[in-house]
Structure formats: structure tokens, C-alpha cells
Amino acid sequence: MRASAKIFWILGVFFLIVGIAYGFLTARYEPLGIETVGFPAVLALSGLGFMIAMTLTIAARRHELDASDDLDGEVSEAAGVQGSFSPYSWAPLWVAIGAALCFLGVAAGWWIFAFGVIFAIYGILLWVLEFSAGQHAH
Numbered sequence: 001m002r003a004s005a006k007i008f009w010i011l012g013v014f015f016l017i018v019g020i021a022y023g024f025l026t027a028r029y030e031p032l033g034i035e036t037v038g039f040p041a042v043l044a045l046s047g048l049g050f051m052i053a054m055t056l057t058i059a060a061r062r063h064e065l066d067a068s069d070d071l072d073g074e075v076s077e078a079a080g081v082q083g084s085f086s087p088y089s090w091a092p093l094w095v096a097i098g099a100a101l102c103f104l105g106v107a108a109g110w111w112i113f114a115f116g117v118i119f120a121i122y123g124i125l126l127w128v129l130e131f132s133a134g135q136h137a138h
Contacts, residue, residue: 001066005056012049019043086130094123 019042027034060066067078098120105113 001056001060001063002069004068005053005060008049008053008056012046012053015042015046015049019046089127089130091123091127091130094119094126096123098123 019039022042023034023039026039067073070077098116098118101116101119102113103116105111105116
């Protein structure tokens with residue numbers, strides 16, 4: 001975790017330097033002044049890097065060394081459970097169809113967006129409640 005935090009601190013500083021240089025160069029050489037999309041986007045990217053770095057730094061202080069922090073460590077030391085996934089779930093398909101219809105609805109017609117929201121809500125509820133059959137399971 002400490003190595004990841006260092007990487008994001010470096011990325012945050014890098015994008016801050018690039019953002020300031022980009023803003024300075026566009027303000028000086030462009031006829032319309034500072035570019036209104038790229039300059040704030042690069043600064044926001046720098047802020048995102050700093051936020052991730054701060055989160056990883058705080059987490060590294062609270063927890064013991066991770067397998068990635070050991071210089072003599074092996075890849076197998078980081079093995080373990082990565083999550084619990086249902087192998088035959090149809091829920092991601094419904095969520096993907098809903099997302100695709102929502103994006104299509106923004107481009108083609110808002111009535112398609114409504115169908116996309118319905119599919120997406122159904123898929124999300126199915127996905128979240130997949131393992132919660134409770135006492136009514138058959």
C-alpha cells in the first residue's frame with residue numbers, strides 16, 4: 001500500500017506541474033486565453049491523484065505492511081480471496097442492457113432512456129439481492 005501511495009503522490013505532483021504549465025502556455029499563446037476544458041480537467045486529475053494518495057497513506061498508517069511493500073516478497077504472498085462472485089448470474093447482463101439503453105436514449109430519444117432506467121433498476125436489484133433469498137427460497 002505504501003508503494004501505491006508513493007505512485008499516486010508522484011502522479012498528483014506531475015499532473016499539477018503539467019496543469020500549471022498548460023494553463024500558462026495556453027494563456028500566453030492562445031488568442032482566446034486559457035482553455036476552458038483542458039486546464040481544469042488536468043487540475044482535477046491532479047486533485048484525484050492527491051485524494052487517492054491521501055487515502056492510501058492513511059490506510060497504510062493504520063494497517064501493517066502489505067505484500068507489495070516487502071522488497072523480497074513473492075507474488076504468491078498476495079494471494080487470497082479477491083471477492084465473491086456468482087458464476088451464472090444474469091444480473092450484469094440486465095445492468096449492461098440498461099446502461100446501453102440509457103446512453104442510447106440520451107443520443108436518440110428520451111423515451112428510450114426511460115426503458116434503460118427500468119432495465120438498470122431491475123438488474124441492480126437482482127444483483128444486490130442475488131444471495132438474499134431468505135426464508136422464501138425454494
